[in-house]
Amino acid sequence: MEYVVMAAKAVVVFALVSGSMPFIVWAERKVMADAQARIGPNRVGPFGILQSFADALKLIFKEDVVPTGIDKRIFYLAPILSIIPALITFAVVPYGGPDLKLFGYPVGYVADLKDVGILYVFAVTTLGVYGIVLAGWASNNKYSLMGALRSSAQMISYEILLGLSIMGVVIGSGSLSLVEIVQAQATPYFGVIPGIWLFAQPLGFLIFLIASLAEANRVPFDLPEAESELVAGFHTEYSSFKFAMFFMAEYINLLTLSGVITTLFLGGWLGPGVDRFPILGVLYFSVKTVALVYFFIWLRATLPRLRYDQLMRFAWKVMLPAALINIFITAYWVAR
Amino acid sequence: MTEWILFVVLSVIAIGSAVMMLVGRNPVHCALWLVLTFFCVAGFFLTLGAPFLAAVQIIVYTGAIMILFLFVVMLVNPEREGEPAVPASHRRAGLTLAAVLLVVMVGAITTRSGLGAIPTEPGGVTLRQVGTALLTEWMLPFELTSVLLLVAMIGAIVLARRRIE
Numbered sequence: 001m002e003y004v005v006m007a008a009k010a011v012v013v014f015a016l017v018s019g020s021m022p023f024i025v026w027a028e029r030k031v032m033a034d035a036q037a038r039i040g041p042n043r044v045g046p047f048g049i050l051q052s053f054a055d056a057l058k059l060i061f062k063e064d065v066v067p068t069g070i071d072k073r074i075f076y077l078a079p080i081l082s083i084i085p086a087l088i089t090f091a092v093v094p095y096g097g098p099d100l101k102l103f104g105y106p107v108g109y110v111a112d113l114k115d116v117g118i119l120y121v122f123a124v125t126t127l128g129v130y131g132i133v134l135a136g137w138a139s140n141n142k143y144s145l146m147g148a149l150r151s152s153a154q155m156i157s158y159e160i161l162l163g164l165s166i167m168g169v170v171i172g173s174g175s176l177s178l179v180e181i182v183q184a185q186a187t188p189y190f191g192v193i194p195g196i197w198l199f200a201q202p203l204g205f206l207i208f209l210i211a212s213l214a215e216a217n218r219v220p221f222d223l224p225e226a227e228s229e230l231v232a233g234f235h236t237e238y239s240s241f242k243f244a245m246f247f248m249a250e251y252i253n254l255l256t257l258s259g260v261i262t263t264l265f266l267g268g269w270l271g272p273g274v275d276r277f278p279i280l281g282v283l284y285f286s287v288k289t290v291a292l293v294y295f296f297i298w299l300r301a302t303l304p305r306l307r308y309d310q311l312m313r314f315a316w317k318v319m320l321p322a323a324l325i326n327i328f329i330t331a332y333w334v335a336r
Numbered sequence: 337m338t339e340w341i342l343f344v345v346l347s348v349i350a351i352g353s354a355v356m357m358l359v360g361r362n363p364v365h366c367a368l369w370l371v372l373t374f375f376c377v378a379g380f381f382l383t384l385g386a387p388f389l390a391a392v393q394i395i396v397y398t399g400a401i402m403i404l405f406l407f408v409v410m411l412v413n414p415e416r417e418g419e420p421a422v423p424a425s426h427r428r429a430g431l432t433l434a435a436v437l438l439v440v441m442v443g444a445i446t447t448r449s450g451l452g453a454i455p456t457e458p459g460g461v462t463l464r465q466v467g468t469a470l471l472t473e474w475m476l477p478f479e480l481t482s483v484l485l486l487v488a489m490i491g492a493i494v495l496a497r498r499r500i501e
Binding site for chain 1: 362364365368371387388390391392394395398399400403404406407410411462463
């Protein structure tokens with residue numbers, strides 16, 4: 001029975017996460033349009049909200065161009081490898097507390113991996129690199145390969161920062177479990193300020209935020225697909241539904257990373273009145289996550305793309321030492 | 337029973353993909369077969385009640401090391417350069433070494449720990465146990481490993497610098 005409940009939760013979360021993707025794309029186009037004094041999509045449905053669905057249909061019915069000279073098996077494998085990790089990360093992100101129960105079963109999260117927790121998120125996000133790297137290599141195109149090489153170097157560098165920047169949170173919470181990390185944020189500082197890690201770990205939060213931008217290949221770190229120099233980077237040769245899969249993976253990653261940041265630093269499902277009405281937790285989690293998604297879109301409309309050497313230098317010479325200092329300070333503060 | 341089935345399935349996939357890695361011609365395909373082997377090893381750790389090790393296995397080996405492998409393979413592009421001719425004497429030496437290694441490993445495994453099931457902790461090994469073991473009982477090997485990695489890192493930088501000057 002336990003497995004049936006878990007499978008049911010997985011199906012619902014999977015459907016909601018992939019179902020929200022067209023709306024994120026629509027939101028991005030609308031917000032970008034506002035930032036650039038344009039109107040944005042406004043023809044299909046009210047406020048153009050059905051534009052993404054129309055685009056998805058169009059993409060599915062497009063001709064599937066398969067270039068010559070490619071490595072066919074890997075060419076087909078790459079988009080799949082890129083979308084699976086994006087979808088399965090949400091399995092450990094708690095969107096409601098353990099008190100949120102339906103028929104006696106906790107439904108606030110799909111799974112609470114006690115001793116793995118946040119490591120699962122890292123293990124899965126590292127796999128996303130394979131999709132990009134293999135796509136670039138299998139395409140047999142120099143621009144694709146350049147994009148793939150850039151992304152592998154970039155993602156390895158920034159994964160280290162992702163890992164190091166949350167060490168402060170892990171040391172402070174005393175657990176790797178995402179549920180316990182949220183619970184550790186329940187006690188307010190000095191009785192008034194919300195006890196979220198954002199206030200106790202501002203440096204860790206900043207580093208994690210920047211590193212997750214790089215991990216999701218978002219502006220200003222979208223070097224792997226820098227259109228002004230690499231055509232479209234690793235997915236230059238992809239068309240039709242295979243392109244749509246890369247596109248989906250990118251936006252689902254954005255949502256997942258926002259969910260992870262909410263959990264780690266913004267108190268996840270916590271909020272006023274959540275102990276009496278656990279269902280409110282889902283609302284709080286969603287509001288915080290959507291706010292972060294909005295923030296990422298806003299950044300894209302604001303910042304220019306970095307140069308590649310700047311990106312690497314910034315990771316290794318500024319962020320890495322800062323993350324290490326953060327760990328030492330937190331360890332001292334906990335051991336005191 | 338489930339564990340037995342899992343063990344057999346994982347072993348078959350692990351050994352099969354390891355063989356595919358050895359006989360494959362295309363280096364990128366070989367790297368991917370090796371990734372599949374690493375996944376099976378992570379699966380073994382899970383069946384042995386060590387989820388932390390499974391996660392670390394995937395993060396370190398598939399996430400970091402194999403990506404670097406692929407990175408280098410793509411940069412060098414050995415397909416275009418063709419395989420270097422290997423002299424017959426090298427092949428013979430390699431085979432002998434491999435045979436000796438096989439005998440030593442089989443001997444060590446059968447005499448030291450036997451071929452029975454590995455005892456697992458009820459409820460799995462917790463992260464706390466792993467951390468405590470690393471920083472008390474296995475302190476010296478743990479620190480030596482990190483020193484070794486540091487030396488390798490500095491060595492790589494020194495070699496790269498000398499080439500430029």
